[in-house]
Amino acid sequence: MSQFATNTTLPRYLRDEQEKVEKIAKAHGLDFFPVVFEMLSYDHMNEIAAYGGFPNRYPHWRFGMEYERLSKSYEYGLSKIYEMVINNNPSYAYLLEGNSLTDQKLVMCHVFGHVDFFKNNFAFRATDLDAGEHIADPVGRRKEYDPNRRWVDKMANHGSAVRRIVDRYGIHKVEEFVDVCLSLENLIDPWSRFVVRRRESQTDEEPEQVEVPRLKSKDYMDEFINPSEYIEEQKKKMEAERELEKGKFPAQREQDVLLFLLENAPLERWERAILSIIRDEGYYFVPQMQTKIMNEGWASYWHSKMMTEDVCDWSEIVDYAENNAGVMATSGGRLNPYKLGVELYRNIEERWNKGQFGQEWEDCDDLDVKKNWDLRLGLGKQKVFEVRALYNDVTFIDEFLTPEFAMENKMFTFNWSNRNERYEIDTREFQAVKEKLLAQLTNFGNPSIFVEDANYENRGELLLVHEHRGVDLRSDYARETMASLVRVWKRPVSLATQIDGKKAVLRFDGKEHGVRHDAP
Amino acid sequence: MSLKIDQDHSRFRNIVRGKIRQNLRRYISQGEMLGRKGKDLVSIPIPQIDIPRFTFGDKQKGGVGQGKGDAGDPVGGEEGEGEDGAGQAGKDAGDHVLEVDITLDELADILGEELELPAIENKGKSRIIAAKDRYTGIRRIGPESLRHFKRTYKEALRRSIASGVYDPGNPMIVPQKEDKRFRSWKEDHEPVANAVILYMMDVSGSMGDEQKEIVRIESFWIDTWLRRQYQGLESRYIIHDAVAREVDRETFFRTRESGGTMISSAYRLCAQIIDEHYPAAEWNIYPFHFSDGDNWSMDDTLTCIELMKKEILPKVNMFAYGQVESPYGSGQFVKDLREHFSTDERVITSEIRDRDAVVGSIKEFLGKGK
Numbered sequence: 071m072s073q074f075a076t077n078t079t080l081p082r083y084l085r086d087e088q089e090k091v092e093k094i095a096k097a098h099g100l101d102f103f104p105v106v107f108e109m110l111s112y113d114h115m116n117e118i119a120a121y122g123g124f125p126n127r128y129p130h131w132r133f134g135m136e137y138e139r140l141s142k143s144y145e146y147g148l149s150k151i152y153e154m155v156i157n158n159n160p161s162y163a164y165l166l167e168g169n170s171l172t173d174q175k176l177v178m179c180h181v182f183g184h185v186d187f188f189k190n191n192f193a194f195r196a197t198d199l200d201a202g203e204h205i206a207d208p209v210g211r212r213k214e215y216d217p218n219r220r221w222v223d224k225m226a227n228h229g230s231a232v233r234r235i236v237d238r239y240g241i242h243k244v245e246e247f248v249d250v251c252l253s254l255e256n257l258i259d260p261w262s263r264f265v266v267r268r269r270e271s272q273t274d275e276e277p278e279q280v281e282v283p284r285l286k287s288k289d290y291m292d293e294f295i296n297p298s299e300y301i302e303e304q305k306k307k308m309e310a311e312r313e314l315e316k317g318k319f320p321a322q323r324e325q326d327v328l329l330f331l332l333e334n335a336p337l338e339r340w341e342r343a344i345l346s347i348i349r350d351e352g353y354y355f356v357p358q359m360q361t362k363i364m365n366e367g368w369a370s371y372w373h374s375k376m377m378t379e380d381v382c383d384w385s386e387i388v389d390y391a392e393n394n395a396g397v398m399a400t401s402g403g404r405l406n407p408y409k410l411g412v413e414l415y416r417n418i419e420e421r422w423n424k425g426q427f428g429q430e431w432e433d434c435d436d437l438d439v440k441k442n443w444d445l446r447l448g449l450g451k452q453k454v455f456e457v458r459a460l461y462n463d464v465t466f467i468d469e470f471l472t473p474e475f476a477m478e479n480k481m482f483t484f485n486w487s488n489r490n491e492r493y494e495i496d497t498r499e500f501q502a503v504k505e506k507l508l509a510q511l512t513n514f515g516n517p518s519i520f521v522e523d524a525n526y527e528n529r530g531e532l533l534l535v536h537e538h539r540g541v542d543l544r545s546d547y548a549r550e551t552m553a554s555l556v557r558v559w560k561r562p563v564s565l566a567t568q569i570d571g572k573k574a575v576l577r578f579d580g581k582e583h584g585v586r587h588d589a590p
Numbered sequence: 591m592s593l594k595i596d597q598d599h600s601r602f603r604n605i606v607r608g609k610i611r612q613n614l615r616r617y618i619s620q621g622e623m624l625g626r627k628g629k630d631l632v633s634i635p636i637p638q639i640d641i642p643r644f645t646f647g648d649k650q651k652g653g654v655g656q657g658k659g660d661a662g663d664p665v666g667g668e669e670g671e672g673e674d675g676a677g678q679a680g681k682d683a684g685d686h687v688l689e690v691d692i693t694l695d696e697l698a699d700i701l702g703e704e705l706e707l708p709a710i711e712n713k714g715k716s717r718i719i720a721a722k723d724r725y726t727g728i729r730r731i732g733p734e735s736l737r738h739f740k741r742t743y744k745e746a747l748r749r750s751i752a753s754g755v756y757d758p759g760n761p762m763i764v765p766q767k768e769d770k771r772f773r774s775w776k777e778d779h780e781p782v783a784n785a786v787i788l789y790m791m792d793v794s795g796s797m798g799d800e801q802k803e804i805v806r807i808e809s810f811w812i813d814t815w816l817r818r819q820y821q822g823l824e825s826r827y828i829i830h831d832a833v834a835r836e837v838d839r840e841t842f843f844r845t846r847e848s849g850g851t852m853i854s855s856a857y858r859l860c861a862q863i864i865d866e867h868y869p870a871a872e873w874n875i876y877p878f879h880f881s882d883g884d885n886w887s888m889d890d891t892l893t894c895i896e897l898m899k900k901e902i903l904p905k906v907n908m909f910a911y912g913q914v915e916s917p918y919g920s921g922q923f924v925k926d927l928r929e930h931f932s933t934d935e936r937v938i939t940s941e942i943r944d945r946d947a948v949v950g951s952i953k954e955f956l957g958k959g960k
Contacts, residue, residue: 113593114593117593117594117595120595120598121595125594126594129597129598129601130598131598131601131605131639132598132602132639132641133595133598134595134597134598134599134600134601134602134603135602135637135638135639137595137598137599138602138603138636139638142636143636241601242611245601245611246611246613249641252641253641253642253643254643255643256643256644256645257644400656400657404655404656405653405654405655406656409656410656479656480656480658481654481655481656482654482655482656482659482661483652483653483655484652484653484654484655484665485652486652490664492664492665493652493664493665494661494662494663494665495655495659495660495661495663495664495665496661497661498661503654506652506654507654510653510654515646516644516645517644517645517646519644536644541647542646542647543644544645544646544647545647546642547644547645548644551642551643551644554642
């Protein structure tokens with residue numbers, strides 16, 4: 071245990087509990103960073119929660135807004151924050167002063183689940199500050215894995231950097247620009263740390279001679295199979311294409327719009343500093359969004375296992391159960407990530423224990439046989455640990471959501487009904503449920519938007535492209551966001567998208583918004 | 591205790607109030623949470639400002655849910671079924687939903703800021719002293735309920751170490767009588783400011799409902815502002831037609847009487863109340879008089895002016911007269927007052943033409959910081 075744990079203000083009896091819980095967690099095979107628990111009063115808790123878990127952030131009104139919401143809902147007894155833990159090495163976790171001992175134990179168990187997840191899930195490797203620009207192998211790692219994830223310090227540094235800028239340029243000006251950046255915050259590339267997007271070397275080489283691919287043929291048939299007029303035509307076409315691409319900038323579509331703007335937009339120094347801070351922080355929260363279901367599910371899986379098997383005595387079990395039921399409740403037909411996650415892990419564990427996977431299982435049509443299928447493999451535990459390391463929400467659902475599971479958990483899709491002006495249950499068909507769920511999780515609910523051309527129509531204008539996957543953009547917000555883009559790019563900005571099934575280009579030139587319905 | 595986030599929070603409040611960053615105002619949405627306060631449901635407004643981003647339009651989106659129901663059923667089950675959704679509870683109990691919004695103190699601050707009202711100068715009397723107990727010291731004797739645990743423990747620890755009975759292996763400390771320490775208090779004396787508002791209203795036949803409504807609105811705001819300035823503000827209410835009487839707040843705003851108008855009757859009663867209950871040396875006194883200005887006779891008006899000069903003005907912080915325009919044309923009284931007291935800073939007059947004029951009138955009344 072590091073020196074941090076002994077430095078906290080945590081009362082003795084809770085420190086003893088922490089040691090106990092930690093031992094149990096280790097015995098179960100959890101592998102976590104050192105965890106520092108701190109006890110907070112409710113208003114401190116609300117403050118830190120409003121800051122997204124960090125004690126120090128840059129000044130911005132939206133933290134105040136969040137604080138107001140949290141404290142009002144606490145003061146009127148609507149909700150309270152039980153636990154909070156941040157992905158940092160060592161991890162910081164907060165306990166609410168005045169919670170019962172059972173609750174505190176529950177929180178501790180839950181927290182160790184999260185921290186194990188932070189340390190082991192591959193997506194979180196992107197938050198290693200010492201990993202370099204690209205992480206070629208997110209799974210492989212050194213034996214003593216002790217990465218630099220001092221995000222608490224980094225966020226605090228961001229705070230003082232922004233405060234310095236505020237001192238120089240005034241809060242209004244700076245805050246206005248922060249708002250502009252925040253409105254572009256989601257235009258990042260969630261996988262950029264794992265994929266090499268730009269291949270610089272290619273551009274240096276002299277482009278090869280255009281070669282039209284020919285169909286294979288015997289010599290004497292060649293003229294018939296690859297007629298020379300056709301080849302000539304194709305060659306011209308390809309050359310013309312290449313000519314078009316020559317002046318194109320960026321050479322390939324870029325999903326990291328923020329990076330593109332940082333590198334290419336005419337920004338002042340302080341503006342660049344702020345945009346870069348917002349982008350860094352945006353990337354910090356990406357893994358958490360990519361693994362919401364898995365992360366919460368994993369923590370819940372472990373708190374319930376540890377609490378019921380090891381931690382609780384008979385006097386506490388009812389309190390625990392009540393609390394747990396509150397966390398797991400699904401109400402109003404909404405999906406609860408805690409519940410979905412924990413049930414899926416349990417399902418996987420059961421299936422791998424009983425051998426309900428693989429070709430034989432897939433091919434079996436006999437429901438009765440399937441029901442009593444038990445090969446006594448006992449691979450469940452190993453499998454869930456593997457899953458927690460190698461998957462994110464999209465792949466997790468894609469691979470492990472089964473028709474049986476969806477049926478058992480009464481899953482359905484819903485849609486807005488124009489006729490009745492309400493959301494209605496659409497279908498319970500498995501394929502539809504799975505597709506919808508995956509669509510929701512892809513890019514974690516953000517539209518995919520790319521930089522297509524930075525010299526659009528040869529006028530230095532910016533063209534973005536929205537990859538339309540069936541859902542339109544919210545138009546009023548899109549217009550406002552275009553305004554933010556113009557503020558940064560300083561030239562007119564266009565966005566190619568679809569509206570009501572038709573291709574459309576939105577344009578904002580700093581004064582007027584326009585929509586053109588013929589696509590480029 | 592002050593928090594780091596207080597600054598961010600007050601900036602947010604200021605944006606919501608529209609004091610700064612007007613360009614953000616159009617993104618404010620008035621969310622609410624439904625809470626419970628005793629038996630009543632309360633709606634707790636939580637203004638939210640959404641920073642616009644590229645995001646999906648709502649209605650095409652739909653999603654995945656979990657629960658009972660067939661295709662075509664509304665999501666969340668039939669109304670009344672199950673125990674979900676604060677929204678439904680809100681519908682059922684629509685009548686009982688109270689608004690919890692900003693507190694009156696906050697409201698007063700907003701009023702003060704909006705109207706640029708100066709903080710009121712206390713009449714400078716610190717003669718009334720309130721005694722307040724403060725726990726500041728430590729004694730060796732005292733009641734058990736005030737025992738200072740930490741100090742007692744320290745004393746006991748010190749004694750046991752000194753006398754050599756302390757065993758680090760078994761660190762048991764038994765405090766004895768002479769180890770005990772108790773918190774002790776000191777009486778602090780603080781000057782208090784006292785204030786009273788005397789509301790007087792003309793309820794003669796010519797004052798209609800609209801006029802009373804104007805008076806009600808105006809006196810509510812004045813009340814709110816003065817309460818912010820003085821703790822323990824008292825209010826007294828006088829209504830008059832040809833005779834004056836003191837009433838409670840409820841009656842003050844609801845009575846409609848007919849008959850003539852003798853303003854002097856109210857002033858006499860006002861002077862009497864001040865003399866009996868609010869010695870001028872110890873109280874900040876604010877008489878407010880609202881009328882449509884149709885006094886019975888010039889003689890009575892002169893009596894009023896006499897009364898004011900001799901009885902009222904020497905004792906009060908200021909005297910405010912608000913003349914509400916009545917359907918029968920505006921009266922003469924305000925002009926008479928202005929004529930006689932044009933140089934007297936303590937007398938403030940204001941004509942209130944309609945509801946919209948209330949704001950300006952409040953500013954006239956309170957803008958001097960008396």
